[in-house]
Amino acid sequence: MKSTKKTTKKSFITIGELVKKMKEFYPDLSRSKLRFLETKGIITPKRAGNRYRIYYKNDVKKLNYILKMQKEYFMPLDVIKEKIDSVDFKRRAGDKKVLNVLKLKTADKDRSLKSTKLTINEIKDKYKLSQEYINDLLDNNIIDWKEEDGKFIIDGKDIEILNIICELSKFGIQVKHLKLFENFANRHSSFIKQIVIPLFKSSSKISHKKASKTLYKLENCFCELHSLLVKKENKKFLEMYK
Numbered sequence: 001m002k003s004t005k006k007t008t009k010k011s012f013i014t015i016g017e018l019v020k021k022m023k024e025f026y027p028d029l030s031r032s033k034l035r036f037l038e039t040k041g042i043i044t045p046k047r048a049g050n051r052y053r054i055y056y057k058n059d060v061k062k063l064n065y066i067l068k069m070q071k072e073y074f075m076p077l078d079v080i081k082e083k084i085d086s087v088d089f090k091r092r093a094g095d096k097k098v099l100n101v102l103k104l105k106t107a108d109k110d111r112s113l114k115s116t117k118l119t120i121n122e123i124k125d126k127y128k129l130s131q132e133y134i135n136d137l138l139d140n141n142i143i144d145w146k147e148e149d150g151k152f153i154i155d156g157k158d159i160e161i162l163n164i165i166c167e168l169s170k171f172g173i174q175v176k177h178l179k180l181f182e183n184f185a186n187r188h189s190s191f192i193k194q195i196v197i198p199l200f201k202s203s204s205k206i207s208h209k210k211a212s213k214t215l216y217k218l219e220n221c222f223c224e225l226h227s228l229l230v231k232k233e234n235k236k237f238l239e240m241y242k
Helices: 015-022 031-039 057-073 077-084 096-115 120-127 131-139 157-169 175-201 205-239
Strands: 012-014 053-056 117-119 146-148 151-155
Touching: 012 015, 015 031, 015 053, 015 057, 031 057, 031 205, 053 057, 057 077, 117 120, 120 131, 120 151, 120 157, 131 175, 151 157, 175 205
Parallel strands: none
Antiparallel strands: 012 053, 117 151, 146 151
């Protein structure tokens, strides 16, 4: 007698199945990468009865969208999160026009940042910093300045760095402590340069384009790895005091 029991098609996939499914398009994707995106609040998988992560169709669409923005547009994660929070992924996750709009908005933000300039006096007024403190930042290569129309200014990424430095100063972190980060940045930048320099030495424009993409990709990977390792060590520390 034949069984009349119907097999229900599974509407979700596990983390292992998801990695396997998307590795064809994103070879660097891993379980740790998915967990990292989850800690950042960018993806939010459900949990099965056994507490394993499970991903539904919309989760897969959203992940594809995120990875595409990283791979093709080199968007940092904080920008991706900011943008995707306002997008209805159920309707528009595969819409190329949306990706292009997000790319343009990010470019606009970058141009705006680059166009912002602060003189040394404006920095002192805005951030309530002493001339001695600013000199320490400059002497230790934490920020850079340039001269324009007889004035010393900082702009672009240095303004972002200055914003973070001022937050850190609230915890008693001084310029001498920031040298640790500058040394870290130099070592990792040098490592990345060693990897991509052969491509830049080529006369091929294709090789130069590939070198730039590789550099940005490695930059993102290094930053994510550093973040994960710091979180891992802090977790060990917190567990000691539970």
